[in-house]
Amino acid sequence: MxxxxxxxxxxxxxxxxxxxxxxxxxxxxxxxxxxxxxxxxxxxxxxxxxxxxxxxxxxxxxxxxxxxxxxxxxxxxxxxxxxxxTDWLSAKGRAQLEAYGIAPPREAGGPERCPLCKSTQVQKVSQFGSTPCKAQWRCAACLEPFDYFKCI
The missing domain is CATH 3.30.300.130 (Fe-S cluster assembly (FSCA))
Structure with a gap:
């Protein structure tokens, strides 16, 4: 069997x-x-x-x-x-990314909010992050850097 x-x-x-x-x-x-x-x-x-x-x-x-x-x-x-x-990411996966400190992808082309403090005051630092599928962003509120999982 x-x-x-x-x-x-x-x-x-x-x-x-x-x-x-x-x-x-x-x-x-x-x-x-x-x-x-x-x-x-x-x-x-x-x-x-x-x-x-x-x-x-x-x-x-x-x-x-x-x-x-x-x-x-x-x-x-x-x-x-x-x-x-990135459309193939599950809803559970998107939530896990954010809880881990990585902003999940959005069609709008950038993170909706900081995955750490949830502020919407975010700015791109570099199109290149810790891996090729991520970009480096920073939160203007908490001043922490974070990865954004790029839309592909």
Missing amino acids: GVSEAKIWDILDKVPDPEIPVISVVDLGVIRAVNVNGHRVEVTVTPTYSGCPAMAVIAMDIDTALSSAGIGDVSIKTQIAPPWT
Whole structure:
């Protein structure tokens, strides 16, 4: 008897993103599909951008989590089209980002408020942040810098 697709999704929901460990790869939206065929499991992953250095770690962490759950026949497929978009972040993931101090993406092109003090008085410091998918912002109220997860 094989494992269920729902069980695989539950396991993957506990695999943290290596760059932002408070959000799972499921809530980040990089898991595109799970296919179960008996004991064989295929997980399809879309990187947040084509040069994402975390992809090797994400694949290894997925394989490790599934192997630890007794699932030995695992393949991880990378799918780059359609490209990942911040629209794929779950509502839970967006809330986790903000609670961690990273402003979640908005279509308006900048953070709505400081994730630390919730002030709307924010200003961009640099288009480039701690990782390529983030920009550096600062709050004019609490004066703290914070990352903004860029819309893609």
